[in-house]
Amino acid sequence: MVEKALPSVVGVNNYQASSSLSGSGSNEQEGANKLEVKLNDGTTLSAKLLGSDQWLDLAVLEIDDSKVKSVANLGNSDAVKAGEQAIAIGNPLGYLAIETLEKQGKIKRPQMGIVPQSLNQIPTASRQHDLNLPDTVQNGAVVLNVKAGSPAEKAGLQNYDVITELDGKEIDTAASLREYIFKHQAGDHITVTYYRDGQKASAELTLEDVSK
Structure with missing residues (x-):
């Protein structure tokens, strides 16, 4: 399961003033002058911040998908059966907030x-x-x-x-x-x-x- 998702994992670099800092939290991304996403194969792409939320520690970034070769498949909790292996990632409220951040840039x-x-x-x-x-x-x-x-x-x-x-x-x-x-x-x-x-x-x- 982990090996299958690994190619979809990315890193995020942000640049503030003359220094480069790495991080995935929303607070780091909000203060960035420039954002880059590093794909698993080492490719670096410029990123645009669509929205972030400090309470959920969540940031939604947009990149050019022409060089993206792998996307993680997210499961449906309603379809999981007793005894099946499952991995939960991140804040339980975060997934529900992604669509709002994409459309509005913030959460009311x-x-x-x-x-x-x-x-x-x-x-x-x-x-x-x-x-x-x-x-x-x-x-x-x-x-x-x-x-x-x-x-x-x-x-x-x-x-x-x-x-x-x-x-x-x-x-x-x-x-x-x-x-x-x-x-x-x-x-x-x-x-x-x-x-x-x-x-x-x-x-x-x-x-x-x-x-x-």
Whole structure:
């Protein structure tokens, strides 16, 4: 399976000012003055950035396909049978976002207006001393920053609140928080369950649009 897909794997070089940097993430591609795609056979082609998304770490590039000899065949998850071998690559939301990036160059999505960090990335001592969390709270998303005028600020959320549920659904990490929010639309109302200074509380907020 891997050997079959290998000829379709490419590398991406971007050039910023006088230096050349290599990378595949969306942030690297956004800041590039020039982009090149290196095919598996060593051929280098100029590339055009059609769109990128920092949250999904996804960039869509366009190249001249006249020298492309191999294209990877993507499977259909609905057709996979129990016991069959399968490989999942990248963010589960990424594939769905590719068509939007190709057409619009960006993705419009709802936002709470916070900068979250996974609780499991916070040292245990800080969880107890700075966040004052009960020992029973082991997972969640810590609010590192609340943007002024955002839905989160309007709902009363503050820095260092620890979000553990959205609409009753358990939130384990910052990634699971984003994934839940991105499945909604601007204007949707959600209930946020969080801990502040050891006390459990909840708030209602209305999601708003953001395009970045």
